[in-house]
Amino acid sequence: MKRKVIEKLESIVGSDWVVVEEDQMQDYLIDETPEPVRPKPNPDVVVVKPEGVQEISEILKLANQESVPVVPRGGGTGLCGAAIPTKPSIILSLERLDDIIEIDRDNFTITCEAGVTLEKLLEELEETDDLFFPPHPGDEGAQVGGLVIENAGGARAVKYGVIRNFVKGLEIVLPTGEAMELGGKIIKNNTGLDLLDLVIGSEGILGIVTKVTFRLYPTPKERVSLVVPYGDRHSAVDTVPDMLREGLTPLSIEYMEEDLIERACEHLGEKWPVKTRGSAYLYIIVTGNDEEEAFSQCEKIGNICQEHGALDVVIADRRREQEKILNIRSNIYTALKPDSVDILDVTVPPAEIGKLMDEIEKIGEKYETYIPAYGHVADGNVHPHIMKEDGKTPPYMESMKEEIYSKTKELGGVITGEHGIGKTRIKNLPQAVGSKYIDLMKKIRKVFDPNNILNPGTVVEDD
Amino acid sequence: MKRKVIEKLESIVGSDWVVVEEDQMQDYLIDETPEPVRPKPNPDVVVVKPEGVQEISEILKLANQESVPVVPRGGGTGLCGAAIPTKPSIILSLERLDDIIEIDRDNFTITCEAGVTLEKLLEELEETDDLFFPPHPGDEGAQVGGLVIENAGGARAVKYGVIRNFVKGLEIVLPTGEAMELGGKIIKNNTGLDLLDLVIGSEGILGIVTKVTFRLYPTPKERVSLVVPYGDRHSAVDTVPDMLREGLTPLSIEYMEEDLIERACEHLGEKWPVKTRGSAYLYIIVTGNDEEEAFSQCEKIGNICQEHGALDVVIADRRREQEKILNIRSNIYTALKPDSVDILDVTVPPAEIGKLMDEIEKIGEKYETYIPAYGHVADGNVHPHIMKEDGKTPPYMESMKEEIYSKTKELGGVITGEHGIGKTRIKNLPQAVGSKYIDLMKKIRKVFDPNNILNPGTVVEDD
Numbered sequence: 052m053k054r055k056v057i058e059k060l061e062s063i064v065g066s067d068w069v070v071v072e073e074d075q076m077q078d079y080l081i082d083e084t085p086e087p088v089r090p091k092p093n094p095d096v097v098v099v100k101p102e103g104v105q106e107i108s109e110i111l112k113l114a115n116q117e118s119v120p121v122v123p124r125g126g127g128t129g130l131c132g133a134a135i136p137t138k139p140s141i142i143l144s145l146e147r148l149d150d151i152i153e154i155d156r157d158n159f160t161i162t163c164e165a166g167v168t169l170e171k172l173l174e175e176l177e178e179t180d181d182l183f184f185p186p187h188p189g190d191e192g193a194q195v196g197g198l199v200i201e202n203a204g205g206a207r208a209v210k211y212g213v214i215r216n217f218v219k220g221l222e223i224v225l226p227t228g229e230a231m232e233l234g235g236k237i238i239k240n241n242t243g244l245d246l247l248d249l250v251i252g253s254e255g256i257l258g259i260v261t262k263v264t265f266r267l268y269p270t271p272k273e274r275v276s277l278v279v280p281y282g283d284r285h286s287a288v289d290t291v292p293d294m295l296r297e298g299l300t301p302l303s304i305e306y307m308e309e310d311l312i313e314r315a316c317e318h319l320g321e322k323w324p325v326k327t328r329g330s331a332y333l334y335i336i337v338t339g340n341d342e343e344e345a346f347s348q349c350e351k352i353g354n355i356c357q358e359h360g361a362l363d364v365v366i367a368d369r370r371r372e373q374e375k376i377l378n379i380r381s382n383i384y385t386a387l388k389p390d391s392v393d394i395l396d397v398t399v400p401p402a403e404i405g406k407l408m409d410e411i412e413k414i415g416e417k418y419e420t421y422i423p424a425y426g427h428v429a430d431g432n433v434h435p436h437i438m439k440e441d442g443k444t445p446p447y448m449e450s451m452k453e454e455i456y457s458k459t460k461e462l463g464g465v466i467t468g469e470h471g472i473g474k475t476r477i478k479n480l481p482q483a484v485g486s487k488y489i490d491l492m493k494k495i496r497k498v499f500d501p502n503n504i505l506n507p508g509t510v511v512e513d514d
Numbered sequence: 515m516k517r518k519v520i521e522k523l524e525s526i527v528g529s530d531w532v533v534v535e536e537d538q539m540q541d542y543l544i545d546e547t548p549e550p551v552r553p554k555p556n557p558d559v560v561v562v563k564p565e566g567v568q569e570i571s572e573i574l575k576l577a578n579q580e581s582v583p584v585v586p587r588g589g590g591t592g593l594c595g596a597a598i599p600t601k602p603s604i605i606l607s608l609e610r611l612d613d614i615i616e617i618d619r620d621n622f623t624i625t626c627e628a629g630v631t632l633e634k635l636l637e638e639l640e641e642t643d644d645l646f647f648p649p650h651p652g653d654e655g656a657q658v659g660g661l662v663i664e665n666a667g668g669a670r671a672v673k674y675g676v677i678r679n680f681v682k683g684l685e686i687v688l689p690t691g692e693a694m695e696l697g698g699k700i701i702k703n704n705t706g707l708d709l710l711d712l713v714i715g716s717e718g719i720l721g722i723v724t725k726v727t728f729r730l731y732p733t734p735k736e737r738v739s740l741v742v743p744y745g746d747r748h749s750a751v752d753t754v755p756d757m758l759r760e761g762l763t764p765l766s767i768e769y770m771e772e773d774l775i776e777r778a779c780e781h782l783g784e785k786w787p788v789k790t791r792g793s794a795y796l797y798i799i800v801t802g803n804d805e806e807e808a809f810s811q812c813e814k815i816g817n818i819c820q821e822h823g824a825l826d827v828v829i830a831d832r833r834r835e836q837e838k839i840l841n842i843r844s845n846i847y848t849a850l851k852p853d854s855v856d857i858l859d860v861t862v863p864p865a866e867i868g869k870l871m872d873e874i875e876k877i878g879e880k881y882e883t884y885i886p887a888y889g890h891v892a893d894g895n896v897h898p899h900i901m902k903e904d905g906k907t908p909p910y911m912e913s914m915k916e917e918i919y920s921k922t923k924e925l926g927g928v929i930t931g932e933h934g935i936g937k938t939r940i941k942n943l944p945q946a947v948g949s950k951y952i953d954l955m956k957k958i959r960k961v962f963d964p965n966n967i968l969n970p971g972t973v974v975e976d977d
Binding site: 159235239240242245257269340344398401432463464466468488489 | 943
């Protein structure tokens with residue numbers, strides 16, 4: 052990196068907050084994308100840690116003057132390489148913006164700086180006892196700015212929706228350096244074009260999020276888990292629409308198959324606590340305002356599951372048992388990861404998820420490989436893993452991926468439901484959205500970022 | 515309108531579907547905006563009624579070639595003049611796109627053409643018995659394309675949110691004539707920048723909506739209304755956050771004052787069916803999956819109201835009584851309208867609504883006039899009416915409006931929560947969002963519409 056740029060950065064944030072030593076910046080160069088598909092980071096970078104909006108604004112102005120790309124950096128928990136610098140860059144870490152500014156009990160909002168981790172936010176809310184932030188996209192090391200910019204999803208979207216539904220207000224710094232407020236603590240807003248939603252999920256190319264106001268919900272007083280084993284996939288997934296149509300809307304409905312449960316148990320050294328075994332499982336978390344409401348829902352859900360051929364309906368109402376099951380479910384991903392070359396995030400209309408999983412299985416058979424898949428069944432969101440062969444990336448990886456994407460599209464779906472395009476899926480975007488869509492995105496990016504400074508090579512190719 | 519344009523339009527849609535006679539196009543020139551602030555329609559227009567996407571595409575290409583603006587036309591129920599042609603224009607009516615294409619019971623969606631009215635959509639869904647489209651923004655003559663493009667709100671946003679939350683997929687024709695699909699029947703989608711949300715609420719400047727896929731919900735089996743009279747405004751509005759924090763989320767919570775109820779009753783020749791009178795009322799609609807659930811919620815809500823000093827809690831569970839109350843509430847607007855010069859749509863963080871109403875009252879006192887106000891209290895959305903004086907627009911209208919907007923902003927609010935900017939609020943936009951926001955909107959519009967063809971003079975000023 053040019054000496055001049057480093058000196059100017061030091062004069063903006065102070066030399067303590069500029070990192071140039073290679074050994075101190077390794078953590079800033081990668082994210083959670085599986086190594087075989089992860090973009091190679093460019094080593095010619097400098098890490099800068101501003102304390103607030105004013106400094107961020109000055110850094111962006113400098114970057115425009117010196118034509119140096121800026122890559123915003125949150126918790127580094129992304130899965131599509133969006134935060135990996137692939138050009139000589141300034142890595143702008145939000146870690147010092149870590150204050151929770153306000154919990155507003157009457158307007159049901161929490162406002163915090165972008166660098167606050169999900170863990171910190173959840174801990175802070177736990178103390179209120181009655182205010183709840185429903186989304187839980189996985190890794191609690193994620194920062195709220197990253198949750199917004201990647202529009203994170205997770206298992207709890209069934210009842211409450213993805214992060215987008217919770218973002219009420221943002222403070223951002225535009226690529227050209229101006230700070231701007233979008234939205235606020237308001238529920239309804241038709242004041243001009245919806246730039247707030249345009250920034251949500253924009254993967255850091257339209258501005259740097261510096262402050263977020265999330266909407267909160269009342270904490271459900273009761274939580275019960277159901278584990279429902281089935282003899283086959285379709286009986287399990289076909290239960291879901293019938294359940295929802297009856298007005299039964301759980302917090303989450305996850306789909307898992309026996310072999311993946313075993314793999315996760317082995318990985319953890321745990322024992323699956325449910326006696327009745329099946330080949331496929333629904334794992335349902337029900338919430339209610341009181342015990343009666345929660346159990347009445349469980350009963351109705353149990354009946355519907357049994358009408359669809361469930362082999363058993365197991366209720367876990369003790370906290371320890373619930374946590375054990377949840378932990379096993381969460382570790383399917385971790386157990387598979389070392390042997391995975393890519394984790395897909397395909398999403399179809401929810402009722403098509405069984406068909407999609409059949410198609411994925413067939414594609415696996417064609418290539419003589421096993422494609423483990425599990426997912427958020429009520430959202431139509433599946434995560435097929437492409438596995439290593441003899442410890443290496445199989446030669447058919449790209450063509451197999453394209454076939455999965457193509458089947459997904461045939462079923463009315465999209466290539467990414469919650470992980471994003473980032474840098475790893477950019478080559479699949481023309482197949483997914485077509486050239487006119489890409490053309491509009493490129494031009495919108497140009498409106499916000501005329502010099503192509505912010506996170507280049509993400510979402511859309513550079514011109 | 516140039517003869518050449520009319521002829522070409524006739525060749526695209528057939529001469530039966532082109533209207534040039536002045537007496538046959540009067541209904542296409544105005545909307546529901548109160549007459550005193552309504553933009554003056556330009557009489558030099560031609561109305562064209564295409565049958566589908568292909569013809570719409572050709573009309574837009576012609577409009578670009580001939581440099582004639584196109585004003586999309588739905589049900590004409592808008593309140594900010596967005597659909598009024600203020601330049602010589604082609605008025606493109608969506609009325610022939612009136613097919614309901616599909617109700618998908620397993621994916622919980624309804625897909626229809628843009629010209630389907632809300633009334634038709636609701637009738638069609640009533641036949642399913644178990645599928646429900648929650649939003650009800652008022653006039654059922656509204657067309658679904660218009661609901662989307664204005665991001666309509668209404669009373670039922672408390673539980674389910676505004677129209678934006680229901681739009682899963684759109685087919686649009688861009689101002690340059692290309693058709694494009696956005697979203698689908700999917701719940702989660704992070705495939706590129708969120709153009710779907712950008713088009714929702716764009717008031718017809720970024721594209722013409724031709725097809726909409728809405729998400730549906732299960733029909734709540736039970737519905738009960740509560741009318742709660744209070745002795746004063748603040749006791750009433752302060753009940754709301756406490757109720758919501760307890761996990762009690764009604765379908766709607768409306769706020770009304772005694773004088774407006776009387777005015778609406780008089781207008782309808784009805785009698786208010788609630789014995790205990792107060793100066794302020796909450797009107798709450800509770801839904802539940804069964805009678806027990808609904809009444810248990812009512813009981814809890816009633817207790818919280820009484821803790822806040824409610825004079826009574828009146829439960830209306832018979833359908834006729836419920837409809838009578840709803841009809842009176844809905845006709846506050848109709849009763850006031852003939853004497854109104856403008857209907858505002860200010861929105862603040864929900865807990866600030868009492869303060870906002872006090873401030874509006876003070877502004878009224880300053881100008882020695884009465885500003886009736888009522889609204890969607892849980893959304894912080896108030897509709898103050900500016901009233902005629904001696905049958906005419908009062909001279910202080912603009913300055914009074916600016917003062918209301920300025921107080922709204924001080925309280926963290928916006929100038930329009932559900933009605934939109936359209937043409938009537940465009941002059942208040944700089945005060946509301948600032949110049950950088952307007953600059954971004956203008957440039958985004960240019961990306962979609964390089965020749966400024968679609969609905970010019972709406973949302974943002976022409977350059």
